[in-house]
Structures are given as C-alpha cells and as structure tokens.
Amino acid sequence: MRATAAAARRLVSHSPLSSSAFRSPWARHAHAAAQSELSETWSSTRSPSSRTGPQWIFLGCPGVGKGTYASRLAKFLGVPHIAMGDLVRQELSEPTPSGLKLKQLMNEGKLLPDNVILELLAKRLEAGTVAGETGFILDGFPRTRSQVEALDKVTDIELVLNLRLREDVLVMKCLGRRICSGCGTNYNIANIDVGGENGAPRIFMPPLLPPPSCANKLIIRADDTEEVVRARLNFYAEESKPVENYYRAQEKLMDFDVIGGIPETWPKLLDVVRPFMPEESLSVAAA
Numbered sequence: 266m267r268a269t270a271a272a273a274r275r276l277v278s279h280s281p282l283s284s285s286a287f288r289s290p291w292a293r294h295a296h297a298a299a300q301s302e303l304s305e306t307w308s309s310t311r312s313p314s315s316r317t318g319p320q321w322i323f324l325g326c327p328g329v330g331k332g333t334y335a336s337r338l339a340k341f342l343g344v345p346h347i348a349m350g351d352l353v354r355q356e357l358s359e360p361t362p363s364g365l366k367l368k369q370l371m372n373e374g375k376l377l378p379d380n381v382i383l384e385l386l387a388k389r390l391e392a393g394t395v396a397g398e399t400g401f402i403l404d405g406f407p408r409t410r411s412q413v414e415a416l417d418k419v420t421d422i423e424l425v426l427n428l429r430l431r432e433d434v435l436v437m438k439c440l441g442r443r444i445c446s447g448c449g450t451n452y453n454i455a456n457i458d459v460g461g462e463n464g465a466p467r468i469f470m471p472p473l474l475p476p477p478s479c480a481n482k483l484i485i486r487a488d489d490t491e492e493v494v495r496a497r498l499n500f501y502a503e504e505s506k507p508v509e510n511y512y513r514a515q516e517k518l519m520d521f522d523v524i525g526g527i528p529e530t531w532p533k534l535l536d537v538v539r540p541f542m543p544e545e546s547l548s549v550a551a552a
C-alpha cells in the first residue's frame with residue numbers, strides 16, 4: 266500500500282480518542298498537540314512503503330520474552346527492533362506535568378492513550394526512514410484493535426508472531442526481570458522449573474544473569490510488582506484478543522509456544538520463521 270502524507274494523517278485522525286474523549290484539560294491539550302504535530306511529522310517523511318525489508322510484529326503477554334526474541338531476530342533480518350515500551354520509557358524519563366500522569370498510568374499497568382503511542386511510533390518510524398531502515402520488528406504495538414487499524418494504513422505487515430507461555434511462569438519471569446541502569450541490557454534472575462503435571466509440559470528456564478560489569482547496576486521496573494504484573498496480564502488478555510483475531514483472519518498470525526529457555530526456544534523460533542525470511546537473512550541464520 267502506498268502511504269502518502271494524507272494516509273499518514275489518517276493514522277492520527279483515525280484514533281478513536283477524539284479530544285472530547287479526554288476528561289482532563291491536560292489530556293485534551295496533549296491530544297490536540299499530538300494531532301497537529303503528528304500530521305506534520307508524517308507529512309515531512311518519506312513514504313513508509315519505501316521499506317522493502319521485513320515488517321513483522323511480535324505479540325505476547327508481558328514477560329513472554331518478546332523483547333529477547335524480537336531483538337535477536339531483528340539482528341538476523343538486519344532491521345531494527347522497535348519496542349513500544351522502550352519508546353514510552355525513554356519519552357517519560359524527563360519529568361513533565363503531562364508525563365507524570367502518563368507515568369502513573371504506566372505504573373498501574375494501564376495502556377497509554379492511542380494519540381500518545383501513535384505519536385511516539387510515528388516519530389520513530391520517521392527517524393528510521395531518514396536513516397534508511399528497510400523494515401522493522403515491532404514489539405508491544407499494536408495492542409488494541411484501533412492501533413491495528415491505524416498501523417494498517419501506513420505499513421504492510423507480513424507476519425505476526427504470537428508468543429505464548431503459561432501465566433504462572435509469566436508472573437515469575439516479570440518479577441525476575443532486571444535492567445542494567447548503565448547499558449540498558451535486560452537480565453532475569455528467576456530460576457524457573459515448573460510443570461509436568463496434568464499433561465502440561467515441563468518448563469525449565471534458568472536465570473539470565475548479568476556479567477560483573479552490570480551486576481551492581483541492576484534496577485527493577487516500577488511496574489514489575491506482583492500486583493501490577495497481574496493487572497497487566499489481565500489487561501493484556503482482554504485487549505489482545507481483537508488484535509489476534511484481526512491478524513488471524515488475515516492469515517498473518519502464527520502462534521508460537523515458548524518451550525523453555527533461550528537455548529531450546531530460539532532454534533525452534535528460527536525454524537518457524539525461516540520460510541518468511543528474505544534470502545540474505547537465511548544465510549546468516551544458517552551460519
């Protein structure tokens with residue numbers, strides 16, 4: 266699909282959150298600002314349809330390992346791994362009055378308004394287009410049906426990988442997450458060995474521990490408390506269904522059960538995506 270500036274503007278105007286949907290003045294203001302800014306952002310960029318590389322999406326619950334596998338796969342494919350959560354955290358790292366309200370939503374495990382999310386993504390895609398990026402793996406976007414429809418207007422998604430893992434393991438994984446405050450690398454201190462009962466397969470995931478250079482700089486995300494993790498999982502279950510159904514109906518969705526740690530899961534993941542990989546990535550994957 267050819268994405269013109271007009272199509273880009275539709276990405277913003279498509280948002281179901283009309284300014285009247287926001288109850289507080291700050292939110293209405295942010296919405297109005299995003300509308301005009303985003304239109305400008307998109308109209309000043311080259312067409313996203315000039316991308317010729319893979320345009321893939323990773324779906325899955327918090328803690329399932331989207332970031333880990335999406336970033337590994339992105340390296341093989343030679344495209345960027347664009348993690349919506351990282352864009353959000355980066356944006357909210359500077360304290361501003363509107364940012365504080367958004368941060369509060371995030372710390373409660375709630376989704377941020379579409380206009381905020383679409384603006385961040387549009388800016389990231391624009392920067393990528395300028396830098397000559399040919400495709401992307403999106404992680405954490407789209408999360409709602411309205412985000413799916415907005416994305417469809419400006420990209421041509423080929424493959425949607427839906428990572429799945431049982432809920433008790435997801436909670437353990439989220440609570441074990443640690444990030445190096447120095448270099449931003451993700452680790453996990455959870456030592457998971459569960460299952461085997463009631464016909465469920467055993468799941469063994471050893472910790473992913475940091476090297477000494479990161480070990481004393483580890484931080485925990487404010488939204489990785491048990492209460493918030495459970496809330497995020499509930500929100501996800503509710504909101505992901507329409508997204509999954511949309512891509513399933515288009516025959517673009519592939520379910521993938523995470524079966525263990527990286528050494529077991531990664532080769533299986535590569536096997537299932539191999540038929541979709543461009544020629545040049547196949548030789549890297551085979552090496």
Ligand SMILES: Nc1ncnc2c1ncn2[C@@H]1O[C@H](COP(=O)(O)OP(=O)(O)O)[C@@H](O)[C@H]1O
Nearest residue numbers: 327349350353371374375376377382405406408
């Ligand atoms: N597509 C999105 N739509 C709305 N809010 C989002 C989106 N992606 C990320 N966020 C916000 O950023 C937070 C962190 O996102 P992320 O790192 O993807 O967390 P997780 O997948 O572990 O819930 C989310 O809880 C939500 O508040």
